Amino acid sequence: MQSSAGTEPDKRAYLDVVGVGKAFKGTSVMSDMDFRVARGELVSLLGPSGCGKTTLLRIIAGLTSADAGDILLDGRAITRVPAHRRNISVVFQSYALFPHLTVAENVAFGLRARSVPKSEIAPKVNEALQLVRMRDFADRPVSALSGGQQQRVAVARALVVDPVLLLLDEPFSALDRKLRETMQVELKSLLRDRDMTAIFVTHDQEEAMGVSDRIAVMNAGKIEQFATPSELYARPKSAFVMDFVGLSTRLRGQVQKTDGSVMQIETANGLVLAKGALGVGSDVTVGVRPELISPGAGENTISVTLADAMVLGAKTQLHGMSHTDDRLLCEVPGIQTALTRGQDVTFGWSVKDTLVYEAHR
């Protein structure tokens, strides 16, 4: 796996968001936001609604002005440059196709706005429509298109102007699940082929993991962690990231004893060992990815009464009963029909797979 952490010094930032702050009517949505993207990178801003991801996207596009900070693109400050001179294309959640224009006229819009000579517009529009396999629809009104077709037109319209950066605001959320997955694969390879730098905004972690080289997980106007999908999944920096990216067994507990680098944590389901050096008495959240747990004993073992065993095809999910906001979840490969609700089982996993975070009060 290639390493592309934001702090790596040899990779020059292409987009550099420095100390950006924004408040709406006195309520701060983000402050001191730093965010760097390398040339050709596909990056996602992932977070729950209201976390500021769309605001950050709009600030980069120039559709919303920042109260503080700077935005640099390829070393040039664009903070005060109006949206129409940034050459940053945006694909909106609703696609925002112009309803009074045909498919071809929609794609031609950006070229006309740039006063490209008429003789050059037609071939470029043709090529862009070819790219998204929509050439047969060139003369249709956009209202006659399905959701997936509209998205393709929106992508063609955004790419035909050769933008320096492509921003996509929840581009797949209006599509049904199957089509969404197809379009993700299609769009990703299209952007790769053109070496396009793109930022996706999404609240869907699967989508973010599927389309991006790196994901910035945002919460309450802050980036909690900015890393590759596998890094986010395996080593989430906070309980929030662990919860937002992927599923996990999640237990509340308190550190009882520390023994060098291993802590003994008391939870409602028994004692759990984890690596770390938090002080005795600290309230913590313990997490384990469900596929790292197996029924039976391990270095850590808890007793669980099954609430449900969900057969999902390639795997079976075992849900344990919990009377608190603890979550007990284990995934076993294949179809397991022997386990049913009400059965007492044990979940076991290794100490090294135990994630532990100091709980915020």
Next chain:
Amino acid sequence: MRRLEHIGLLALPGLTFLAVIFALPLLMLLLKSFQIDGQFSLEEYRLFFSDDYNMSVLWRTLRVAALTTLLALLIAYPTAIAMSRANGIWLSIFLVAMVLPMSVGVVVKAFAWSIIFRTRGVLNDMLMSLGVIDAPIRMLFTETALIIGAANVFLPFMVLPIYAVLRQMDSRLPEAAASLGAAPVFRFFNVTLPLSLPGVVAGCAFVFSLAVSMYVIPSLIVGERQQTLSMLTARSFLYLRNEALGATISSILLIIAISVVLGSSWLANRLGARQ
């Protein structure tokens, strides 16, 4: 099908009312204009169109209506844009400012204009004290005064349909245009304006129909000097006792109104078909 029939029943009282009170007298008026001594004849129309004075009144009426519509449109469009972007208290202020004057009688408004425009009126006094003019200029009883006054009275009928269309417009569209490199002027002429045309057509149809048939405003602002079709109609019925002429002019006004309605709905359909 059955449901449609039930809905038809609900419309029955209204339809009956309109048929008896409105359509029937209108039909009788129309018939009267095509009759001389109980015989079908186009003579009344030939007489009307061959009279230079009548023709001058017809052209003045159409010209005043067209210019009133144009003036109202020029004032209303920016207002509608401002309203479509306003929120909260500002939107309320705008709406009240649009709707409240409609509850003031048109006679009151026309009188207000005559106070402003008359020889020793507010406007002349102001212009003289500013030194723009030395002696009062005649403003009342001019076509210009009529157009300004009429545009003022009919303004809400232009603003509201345009505002309604702009308000409905997806605010992402101008943003998408901007992100595609369109400067504000290009955005306006290629996105906002074309998408607001149905509202513009509706507003123009309203204002033109009202302006072509207005009676009280020209009576009070220009008086008898410069007649319009409505004033001529009233004069034929009330003073000349020439019912045939009155019926003929009424029918011409009706035909103009119907043309405007049909023309504008055709235009709106054409514009709407592409959206």
